[in-house]
Amino acid sequence: MEKSSPYQSLLKTFQRLSRFSHLSAIAGWDMFAMMPPGGSAARGEALAELGVLQHQILTDKKVGEWLQNALQEELNDVEQANLREMTRQYEQAALLPESLVEAKSLAGSRCEHAWRSQRPANDWQGFAENLRDVVKLSREEAQIRAAAKGGSRYDALLDIFEPDMTSARLDVLFADLKSWLPSLLEKVVEKQAQTPLIEPQGPFPIADQRELGLEVMRVLGFDFDGGRLDISAHPFCGGVPQDVRITTRYNENDLLSALFGVIHETGHARYEQNLPRNWLDQPIALARSTAIHESQSLFFEMQLGRSDAFLQRLLPTVRQYFGEQPAFSHENFIAWNQRVKPGFIRVDADEVSYPAHVILRYEIERALIDGDIEVEDIPALWDEKMQHWLGLSTLGNYRDGCMQDIHWTDGGFGYFPSYTLGAMYAAQLMAFRQTGAAAAGKRYRQR
Incomplete structure (x- = not known):
């Protein structure tokens, strides 16, 4: 032998x-x-x-x-x-x-x-x-x-x-964001306020929300022979590439939270389901990094899921499950889904305010691990940063403040920057899809 x-x-x-x-x-x-x-x-x-x-x-x-x-x-x-x-x-x-x-x-x-x-x-x-x-x-x-x-x-x-990433490099990236993000957020909110929106009227039965989510997963190419959708306290994508398990959570008075949770996790799932099959039992077939993983989920959620074309495709299905109402007019539905509105919950945040949630967490967890603060300092610091970034106070509201995420519960310190890095990658992928790919094709044809 x-x-x-x-x-x-x-x-x-x-x-x-x-x-x-x-x-x-x-x-x-x-x-x-x-x-x-x-x-x-x-x-x-x-x-x-x-x-x-x-x-x-x-x-x-x-x-x-x-x-x-x-x-x-x-x-x-x-x-x-x-x-x-x-x-x-x-x-x-x-x-x-x-x-x-x-x-x-x-x-x-x-x-x-x-x-x-x-x-x-x-x-x-x-x-x-x-x-x-x-x-x-x-x-x-x-x-x-x-x-x-x-x-x-x-x-x-x-x-x-995120292999070889350092806080020094992140600080440079985030300093740039900090220099223009607050003013952009203010301008967008101001402009959108000039066109009042009609809020959808619930309740939105959980059974119907689930069916809507499953339909969206099918449209996005999720392989149900190798995965499933369930409920958990915090949305996540787990399992393995051959058997991907995604979850969301439902609120009968909020249609968007579960829906965009499903879209986000489907982005993760599609990445997993498309990892190289011939190498799935080897390290080379694992996700390159968590930021790359988040780039796929955020591409689905922010770039694709909130695009005019996708929302136009989605609207008839929403009407099918929840009926006709003024909020589901074509113009209002698109504007409602593209609305920028500072809120408490990171996973429900729009594309403009999302980085503020991530930078806040990065600064706190970095100080915590480096020993500059202790656990008891987190609530006050969280409130201070939420007020600075988004004008919202979480004083005494731990549920929607420093207790909202699952990441720290099992020691996932260092993960949060992946979201903003992933959002940057996703934006670049979309920009290339819209302009760079066409230019590259033109150069190729001219050879």
């Missing part, structure tokens, strides 16, 4: 890891969307155990040896890229002790599960108690990573989601 080369051994190992990740992803989706509350503790322990097992497999010293020896093999370009991604995964994991991996997973499960009931109850004190544990462990992880890589603790976590 011929001995496997180092690279072939790595292929088998990462295929095994991919299959464990498959199980972890589906179990995680089930925990968020289906599992009864009483199963939370046991599921958290099971997922932590699975995470430890994956960590052991990935950080085995044989993997490190294979990675070094595989550099001497004659690999094609794709295989070399796969080896690069394998090495990155190994180096990221090898920094952390097994005990920290387990503790962070358990703390995240506890915090997220409690958050589901604490947020509706506006229970900041209860949430803060769990969040402190998550922050403590996240700082510990960040310190280990920063010591190895250099840079700040926050940058070490940012690199997990």
Whole structure:
């Protein structure tokens, strides 16, 4: 029997890891969307155990040896890229002790599960108690990573989601946004106020909202043989490329929240469903970064979903489910969906005010991980920044303020900048689609 080369051994190992990740992803989706509350503790322990097992497999010293020896093999370009991604995964994991991996997973499960009931109850004190544990462990992880890589603790976590991105680079990008975004927001709101809108009259039955969402998913090309739509406390896209699970949440008095949640998550899902099938059990087939992932979801939500053409296509279906009413006239429906209006909730924000929500979170989580503030400082700082950016106060309103997102519950510090980076990528993709592609085609024809 011929001995496997180092690279072939790595292929088998990462295929095994991919299959464990498959199980972890589906179990995680089930925990968020289906599992009864009483199963939370046991599921958290099971997922932590699975995470430890994956960590052991990935950080085995044989993997490190294979990675070094595989550099001497004659690999094609794709295989070399796969080896690069394998090495990155190994180096990221090898920094952390097994005990920290387990503790962070358990703390995240506890915090997220409690958050589901604490947020509706506006229970900041209860949430803060769990969040402190998550922050403590996240700082510990960040310190280990920063010591190895250099840079700040926050940058070490940012690199997990957006490779080689730093807060210094983000500060330059965000400083530019800050220089013109507030005045643009003010001008747009002022101009739109000159044309009063008719608000749609609910209620909008949840069953009908779900059917509308499913129809929109079909129009957007979602493969229902490899995915499904469900309900959760916070919209998300989970599962695996062959079995993508997306969720939304419904409000009978708000038609847009669930609808655009579905459109956003369908963007994530379509990216997952179109990852290279021949390599799905290898690191090279994973999403390039969270910002690239968000560029696809925000392209669907902001660039496509709020375009005149898409809204014209959508309107007859909306009338089919919710009947005729003045708000569903052609002009009003388009203007209503394209309205810019500062609000409390990030996931419901329009394209102009959305970056303000992200920059606010970036500045707070960066200060938190770097140790400049503590958990108890978050509400006042959140209120201060909301008033500065959007003219809204969240004083005492934790539910619609600093407790609204799920990301921090499991230690996802460093993720939020991906939204604004993704929005920038999405805008550039649309700009190229509208102008650059035509110019490129013209240049090609002239050759």
